[in-house]
Amino acid sequence: MIIILKQNANPAKVEELKQNLIEQGFNLHLSEGTVASLIGVIGDTSHLHEDWLRALDVVDSVRRIREPYKKANRSMHPNDTIIDVCGRKIGGGNFQVIAGPCSIETKDQIIEVAEDVKKSGAHLLRGGAFKPRTSPYAFQGLHEQGLDLLLEAKKATGLPVVTEIMSAEHIHLFEDVDVIQVGARNMQNFELLKELGKVDKPILLKRGLANTLDELLMSAEYIMAGGNEKVILCERGIRTFETSTRNTLDISAIPMLKQRTHLPVIVDPSHAAGIRFMVEPLSLAAIAAGADGLMIEVHNNPEKALCDGAQSLTPQMFDDLMKKINQTAAFFQILN
Amino acid sequence: MIIILKQNANPAKVEELKQNLIEQGFNLHLSEGTVASLIGVIGDTSHLHEDWLRALDVVDSVRRIREPYKKANRSMHPNDTIIDVCGRKIGGGNFQVIAGPCSIETKDQIIEVAEDVKKSGAHLLRGGAFKPRTSPYAFQGLHEQGLDLLLEAKKATGLPVVTEIMSAEHIHLFEDVDVIQVGARNMQNFELLKELGKVDKPILLKRGLANTLDELLMSAEYIMAGGNEKVILCERGIRTFETSTRNTLDISAIPMLKQRTHLPVIVDPSHAAGIRFMVEPLSLAAIAAGADGLMIEVHNNPEKALCDGAQSLTPQMFDDLMKKINQTAAFFQILN
């Protein structure tokens, strides 16, 4: 960490700061320039907060050299983490497709979609029981009953299931769920993250709409610091000024995250685009950019879907797409 | 609501859609243009979801004419809502300043700051016991103990207290708190909002970093739909590409919100700027733009603050600022 001092900083106060840092066990490197003087702080600074330093009268600014996340950091853990979900491996060259409806609506619906996506080759089933909706008047999901139906679909098809949690209070309901999803709006629901750190289950952590990659990794760090290192990151589009798409898929996030962390990175093209016809090109682009998996919305009757119908594929469309996904994944496995 | 149909939309499917809408009790107005045909949907469409419509094969796009929030909507409730906090009124021409430290650290600290800000003329005391921090390694607040200390400061000074909640599980701990704050990162923690709808206490709802004003109002609607109409909105800066300030204070949010809603709107200049020297100009600008109050961070020793020291004012700075705030508020009361 580099501390840039103000011009004309009070020497006594600078001395005080230096003593304080030395007492905390850091080695210091001092450098006096014509326009600025610096203190290089040497040691593990992940517990040293910029906040405190920036508040000091003598400090102009503070710049970190190393990222403040440790467990999620590839430099601490060079090999790819591979996460095993009931035998399906994600990461480290293992590619998986998660598919299913935005929300679980009826037993017939979820089982039908589950059978369809399984036949097409999906490896995990998604379906929402707790739905974060912008409007209090929108369908909020079937809650416990929805989880029960999802587990019935799991039993019927053998597909492991992924579903979203919206509050730490509900963790006990997720005991038989295979992967717990944290939605974009809860990426910085730190109380929830802390509780998920105590769970022994893979967590699928979605990037928030306006969160940087470093913040996504800090949220992963929250879960990992609690003891649960099975975190799958998910890029699902960010908010920009562009209005023709629901969100802007940040495709660069894939190679950038893979450089910074060892955790698997998947992509949700359905939420990123918000429009059915864009799911295919974004899915193939995500594979080309190195994603470890995809999460795709499929509904047996999108025109009757209780949410996100506009971006849901029909089972037939998904079947066509899965053929292309499989060929594309195989192509890039050979290319690289 | 206007439904714009695709060119060459299947007439049988259009007919089906029209019947469906009529069965839901809407009146329809049809308009056929050279490039597009429209269906005008007449009636209360706040429960009619664009999602469902956009998923239909015959629909090109959907445009709302009226906002989907009702209880928060000024057109339903033309007079300003005035919220009373232990006798301090906010809104409808009543201006209040909330001040205090980012986080509660010790009994001495919170009582000292409370006494200082009271002396300078603040009307409510703020202080965080549960702190949302990007890093799991940062100070997370004193939790229950912090709430106890805050209540001691209330007792010592008579100032009503405002403090942040981070999880619905903690609501029972906030019984003696006067105003419950929902932070920017929890603006769309819908489970929390629903629970706060059942509470009989003012809620201070901060705008999320990347949320539109309509989304902020929909979040207020969540609380109000649950039965609690005492919501105070807070603009605290949004995330943009600009990096010289911590966030970009959206000053236009004040007049725009006041046009759309009857709820009080306050501003947090400390978090918006993130830098001490900007708190004063942003505070005065917020008053000039019509804000109903300010929330300002004050610390008895910012250089030792456990969080956000760089943006905290000293009690002396706050005292100087309060004089200017009072004069400015008085000036604009006369001007308008």
Next chain:
Amino acid sequence: MIIILKQNANPAKVEELKQNLIEQGFNLHLSEGTVASLIGVIGDTSHLHEDWLRALDVVDSVRRIREPYKKANRSMHPNDTIIDVCGRKIGGGNFQVIAGPCSIETKDQIIEVAEDVKKSGAHLLRGGAFKPRTSPYAFQGLHEQGLDLLLEAKKATGLPVVTEIMSAEHIHLFEDVDVIQVGARNMQNFELLKELGKVDKPILLKRGLANTLDELLMSAEYIMAGGNEKVILCERGIRTFETSTRNTLDISAIPMLKQRTHLPVIVDPSHAAGIRFMVEPLSLAAIAAGADGLMIEVHNNPEKALCDGAQSLTPQMFDDLMKKINQTAAFFQILN
């Protein structure tokens, strides 16, 4: 176009508006709702400005149904435009790679790079003679002399050349250039666009850092309205809050533009990422998403490059990448 009237709009003024529109040759469709009344304006509204309508006292808002661009609109021109650059076709299934240094520095440099990229299979040569630099103290390009060197490289290798123009005053210097590039910062330099509309040469139009896709198409429309329909669109990354990459490549722009326009769409992964290691994944993702071409920075000695060295590939890296690009382009040609 739909005009939404204010509640309680003055009937005489509404009548006046209606007469005015009828006199302009439009047919009107009126619809009165419980909360709002509408006027549907039927006819070619591309010359009817929202500005004027929104200024009227009786108008609440105005919504276009059809895009205001015509010549660039796919609905007016369903087949892909194919642009021929000295026999190299771009668009309509024809994929091309443009490669070369950020700026032309010396005769040896540009000829060496040209020969290298030609050997690796690039189809066009890029190189900047006029460089838009944020700082007035940065290298601004060799200007006329740079264009001469570029033309020498063209002569030496037979590669058609692409280079950026920064002012309408310079058009006469670009007579022997094969494709004239308009940079992101000049996407809305309308005086320049108008002049380029009079030129009989392909124009490579880059999207501005904060411009929507509709604005990009309106800028293409400027050139096309002037008589030059040979416009190639280029996505090169937009500005967002993310700081780990130089810009955010908007991969969704490719399928969305291809739906809205018949013009070819290429991608510049070098400027989008700003970092060498990301050029490969972004290039392959762009192909997967349907791009008609790529523009890649290559320098014979990136460590000595006068600009953008950090994102430039060495000739060897480019040679490796071209092999992958060719295989990937061939794979997706078969897949689709």
Next chain:
Amino acid sequence: MIIILKQNANPAKVEELKQNLIEQGFNLHLSEGTVASLIGVIGDTSHLHEDWLRALDVVDSVRRIREPYKKANRSMHPNDTIIDVCGRKIGGGNFQVIAGPCSIETKDQIIEVAEDVKKSGAHLLRGGAFKPRTSPYAFQGLHEQGLDLLLEAKKATGLPVVTEIMSAEHIHLFEDVDVIQVGARNMQNFELLKELGKVDKPILLKRGLANTLDELLMSAEYIMAGGNEKVILCERGIRTFETSTRNTLDISAIPMLKQRTHLPVIVDPSHAAGIRFMVEPLSLAAIAAGADGLMIEVHNNPEKALCDGAQSLTPQMFDDLMKKINQTAAFFQILN
């Protein structure tokens, strides 16, 4: 400037870099940490480009300590610059209001508005002759004829005039104009900026829609480096995800710019909001935040304005606003 080296950087290459910097006349300060080594570069680094450094194999990243602008930098020029426009002073405590129509339409229109705004107390007249319009089919201004009409209005009222230039080719037409405006879309039209550096006239430089404050200052530096130090900066709203306002007025830009530069800073509330009713609150907020002036659109008949009618005030509204502006400016002059 601090150069952060890669872990395991090749020592021979590091040595080469150090020699190169020393030959350029810099003093170096070396610091070896446990996770990274640094080179502190001491001297005037405004001509040293990060680009070149970041391209080097041994360099991880580069961080500037001081801004790369010099002439615009307050640290080089602590006193406020005061710009004199025909006797009207702007900056250094001198507050001015520029008012007039978006575009010059007829002789009667511009003279009538000029007389109106003069009567209300405006100090300078604005009016556009060259109009940057998103659509090629929109009114583009009266060009030379418009400038002539503006000069007639100047003659009739004695008000100095401000008008926008869109191309370096037109500079000769602006000889009798008092202040030349560079619009947001041309903030990085560097060829134009260079030519304006040779002019002996104040330049009103508007911030681009997605430009940082540092980029605005670098564009000012372009003009100043050319020899023209009379630059007035103008904040006019930036582009964000918020859609209820045309742009987001960045009110924090005022105090932040005033800290970084000695140049005057004015605000254009009309373009920032795009809606008439917001012009007043944003104007007063700008004064409160410390702006040196305002630029406000006024039209004698906004409903017939050829552009931007929705945000134009009537002369009567402007007259009312000017009373409040004058009182507010006087109030803050006393307060501070």
